[in-house]
Amino acid sequence: MAEKKQKVIAEEYIPEVKSRVITIDNKDYLLQNDAMFTFYERSMGEFSPFFLAIRDEKKILGCKCSKCGIVRVPPFVTHCPDCDFTPTEPVEVEQIGKMNTTPPITYFATSMFLDKAPFGRGRVILNGADTALSVMLYTTTGILVPGLIKKGTEVKVIFKDERVGQISDIYCIPTSELTPEQIAKKGLQESELNWEAPKEPEFPPASNEDIAIFKQSLKEMRAVAGEMSRSKRARRAIEGWKRDIAVKTKGGEFAMYINDGNFRIGEEKLDSPDFIMACEDPRTLLDGLRYKGAITDAVIMKKLWISKNMEFNTVFKLDRLARFLVMEKKEQATR
Amino acid sequence: MAKKVGIVGAGITPFKSRWHEKTYYELAQMATREAIRDADVSIKDVDAVFYGIYNDIFERTAIPEHPLQGILGLQNKPGIRISCGGATGAYTMSAAHAYLAGERYKIALVLGVEKATDCFDFLSMSATPEVIKTIAWSGDSFFEQKIGWTASDSYAEVVLGYMDKYPGTLKSEVTARISSLLSEQVRNNPYAQRQFDQVTPEEVINSRYIVYPFKEMEICVYSEGAAALILAEEETAKAISRNSGKPIVWITGVGESNEHSFAGKNHKNMSHIVSDYLGSHRAYEMAGIKDPVKAIDIVELHDAFVHQLEISLAEFGLVPYEKVDSLIEDGIMLPGGRLLVNPCGGLLYCGHAVGASNIMSAWSARKELIERNLKTALVHGTGSTVAQYTACLILEHE
Ligand SMILES: [Zn+2]
Numbered sequence: 001m002a003e004k005k006q007k008v009i010a011e012e013y014i015p016e017v018k019s020r021v022i023t024i025d026n027k028d029y030l031l032q033n034d035a036m037f038t039f040y041e042r043s044m045g046e047f048s049p050f051f052l053a054i055r056d057e058k059k060i061l062g063c064k065c066s067k068c069g070i071v072r073v074p075p076f077v078t079h080c081p082d083c084d085f086t087p088t089e090p091v092e093v094e095q096i097g098k099m100n101t102t103p104p105i106t107y108f109a110t111s112m113f114l115d116k117a118p119f120g121r122g123r124v125i126l127n128g129a130d131t132a133l134s135v136m137l138y139t140t141t142g143i144l145v146p147g148l149i150k151k152g153t154e155v156k157v158i159f160k161d162e163r164v165g166q167i168s169d170i171y172c173i174p175t176s177e178l179t180p181e182q183i184a185k186k187g188l189q190e191s192e193l194n195w196e197a198p199k200e201p202e203f204p205p206a207s208n209e210d211i212a213i214f215k216q217s218l219k220e221m222r223a224v225a226g227e228m229s230r231s232k233r234a235r236r237a238i239e240g241w242k243r244d245i246a247v248k249t250k251g252g253e254f255a256m257y258i259n260d261g262n263f264r265i266g267e268e269k270l271d272s273p274d275f276i277m278a279c280e281d282p283r284t285l286l287d288g289l290r291y292k293g294a295i296t297d298a299v300i301m302k303k304l305w306i307s308k309n310m311e312f313n314t315v316f317k318l319d320r321l322a323r324f325l326v327m328e329k330k331e332q333a334t335r
Numbered sequence: 336m337a338k339k340v341g342i343v344g345a346g347i348t349p350f351k352s353r354w355h356e357k358t359y360y361e362l363a364q365m366a367t368r369e370a371i372r373d374a375d376v377s378i379k380d381v382d383a384v385f386y387g388i389y390n391d392i393f394e395r396t397a398i399p400e401h402p403l404q405g406i407l408g409l410q411n412k413p414g415i416r417i418s419c420g421g422a423t424g425a426y427t428m429s430a431a432h433a434y435l436a437g438e439r440y441k442i443a444l445v446l447g448v449e450k451a452t453d454c455f456d457f458l459s460m461s462a463t464p465e466v467i468k469t470i471a472w473s474g475d476s477f478f479e480q481k482i483g484w485t486a487s488d489s490y491a492e493v494v495l496g497y498m499d500k501y502p503g504t505l506k507s508e509v510t511a512r513i514s515s516l517l518s519e520q521v522r523n524n525p526y527a528q529r530q531f532d533q534v535t536p537e538e539v540i541n542s543r544y545i546v547y548p549f550k551e552m553e554i555c556v557y558s559e560g561a562a563a564l565i566l567a568e569e570e571t572a573k574a575i576s577r578n579s580g581k582p583i584v585w586i587t588g589v590g591e592s593n594e595h596s597f598a599g600k601n602h603k604n605m606s607h608i609v610s611d612y613l614g615s616h617r618a619y620e621m622a623g624i625k626d627p628v629k630a631i632d633i634v635e636l637h638d639a640f641v642h643q644l645e646i647s648l649a650e651f652g653l654v655p656y657e658k659v660d661s662l663i664e665d666g667i668m669l670p671g672g673r674l675l676v677n678p679c680g681g682l683l684y685c686g687h688a689v690g691a692s693n694i695m696s697a698w699s700a701r702k703e704l705i706e707r708n709l710k711t712a713l714v715h716g717t718g719s720t721v722a723q724y725t726a727c728l729i730l731e732h733e
Contacts, residue, residue, distance in 0.1 A: 013456075013457070029356055036395050070600065072597070074478050076477075076597060100496075100598055101492060101499050102498070103495070104487075104495060104546050105544075106483060107544050108544075108546065111465050112468055114464060119483055121482055123492070123598050130599055130601070131597055131598065132597070132599045133478075134475075135482065136482045150499075166481050167478050168482055241460055295543075296544060297543055297544060317461075319543050334533075
């Protein structure tokens with residue numbers, strides 16, 4: 001999970017100088033690609049010791065009020081506002097702590113964090129501290145699911161191998177996933193952990209019934225896909241998007257093609273798809289496309305496997321495709 | 336003794352997912368024109384303007400209000416911009432109230448506007464990831480922005496903290512039912528972004544997770560639009576009302592609170608929205624309300640998330656913490672219940688044009704008080720990380 005990006009703003013985020021015209025009620029309106037950007041050489045000021053300790057010594061620092069004794073982590077004040085600004089002094093705290101509350105999990109991230117989702121972010125009270133440090137949370141067992149990390153769950157700070165002196169140099173994982181040696185070690189690094197590699201699920205041989213379900217599902221999916229491609233509103237969900245997806249199920253394989261508003265199901269096996277989806281029962285996907293349960297949730301609940309985490313983005317678009325089709329039908333019925 | 340202050344006019348633009356046809360200059364003027372017409376006054380009668388605009392990056396300019404001064408016909412008059420995250424609109428009304436009550440001005444324009452969805456992510460070819468990124472620039476820049484802080488995940492922290500403390504509350508059947516109820520209520524709001532998007536509780540439950548525990552249909556939608564109010568001090572308000580023939584809705588209570596943004600011992604209590612408790616109770620005290628359950632007829636609150644709507648109503652003292660689901664289970668907010676909650680459809684269905692949202696809520700509360708001939712409404716705004724900011728107003732219809 002090391003930072004790959006070299007530039008402050010990665011090249012792929014930057015649009016071309018371009019404009020387009022859209023027509024509403026027979027009038028033309030102009031849209032122009034644009035950006036508002038400012039670069040910084042940011043002062044870390046009084047926080048410098050905290051960030052340098054993470055980067056160079058793999059230590060977590062807090063500050064202790066010399067009057068009331070409260071230990072704040074991160075050390076966000078030099079003088080205690082609760083004690084008429086009595087000076088605080090730096091203290092080191094432990095790298096193990098407990099979750100202050102149950103952390104949320106972000107599935108739909110901002111454009112800058114699409115490649116990191118799904119991730120947890122929560123607040124940990126490290127042993128020796130009184131206030132909570134905001135941290136990202138991961139599991140070594142694959143996708144983080146609700147219930148895995150809760151209020152009171154013990155977690156440990158993990159240091160990335162390449163550190164730049166930012167809060168993103170660290171994150172936490174549950175101590176239940178670590179060996180006693182790893183738990184005891186100070187400054188435990190990411191490369192010392194045993195990350196479970198994403199493995200494509202294998203399905204048992206298909207029965208005649210499975211094959212029948214597959215054929216029926218495929219037929220129904222093609223019908224829905226046809227409706228989607230004809231729906232003006234649904235087309236907007238996959239505007240400007242292109243993906244060839246290989247779908248593997250117990251009863252057989254097929255292909256899904258997203259191409260700038262068009263959505264098509266093919267019966268062929270793809271040799272070089274953009275990514276692979278695998279779900280034992282094709283009806284999981286069919287239900288998603290028919291707006292009877294989100295495909296996103298099928299991934300979260302491990303009923304559907306995707307070969308690239310980044311493609312959560314495409315999964316969101318498929319969910320929107322299903323929703324937009326239903327919305328268009330409803331609107332037509334209301335008006 | 337501070338002067339009484341009343342609302343004598345209000346107007347909003349349609350809230351839309353995108354206004355390709357208008358810039359925020361024109362949206363601001365549209366809402367102002369409506370409010371002036373409603374109060375039957377001239378813009379020349381207005382002494383000062385209070386702008387509610389949340390995020391400079393949305394409008395793609397710092398000091399976004401400066402061109403509006405002349406566009407609204409208020410050149411050479413005082414103008415102040417308020418920016419307090421999601422609570423911007425409510426804080427803007429609170430500021431205007433203070434100036435009028437303090438007899439600095441007689442008539443003020445409160446104008447909220449936001450153009451959020453010009454932001455566009457060219458990588459995913461959609462607006463939303465860029466809109467939430469733009470809001471994410473509001474997070475703590477040293478300790479949280481770089482680890483994926485968003486408005487949604489910070490509110491989710493508080494909601495999960497509440498569920499840790501009060502297990503068994505905020506049940507998904509209840510949050511789904513509330514979302515569905517709001518989608519029915521929005522039918523009567525022709526300005527709403529989702530006027531015809533009625534959803535069943537089952538559809539809400541089946542919608543995808545955005546940030547656990549929030550599902551897509553339990554979160555407000557980003558909008559573009561503007562909302563305006565004309566406020567006046569007592570004698571001026573009475574004169575305007577006599578002329579326009581429209582009743583005055585008085586602002587009888589105002590209360591605000593900003594909590595700590597860091598959590599832990601003696602810091603932010605992550606299992607509550609203390610700012611909602613303090614903001615509402617300070618407003619009750621000013622309005623002389625002893626028992627809010629008896630006094631409040633309508634609540635127009637900032638429903639950024641359905642779960643937070645429930646918690647906020649508990650913090651307002653309108654439903655017990657451990658029985659917050661009685662909002663639905665005992666029918667408190669169902670049709671015929673004792674509380675009318677977000678008749679406009681809330682920010683979930685009318686839309687969230689941040690700086691304008693709470694002002695739209697006040698527009699709706701005033702309209703409902705007059706049309707239904709009810710007495711008292713609570714208007715609320717929440718904002719910043721972990722529901723840190725709150726501003727509340729009590730509106731009373733004579
Ligand atoms: Zn102290």
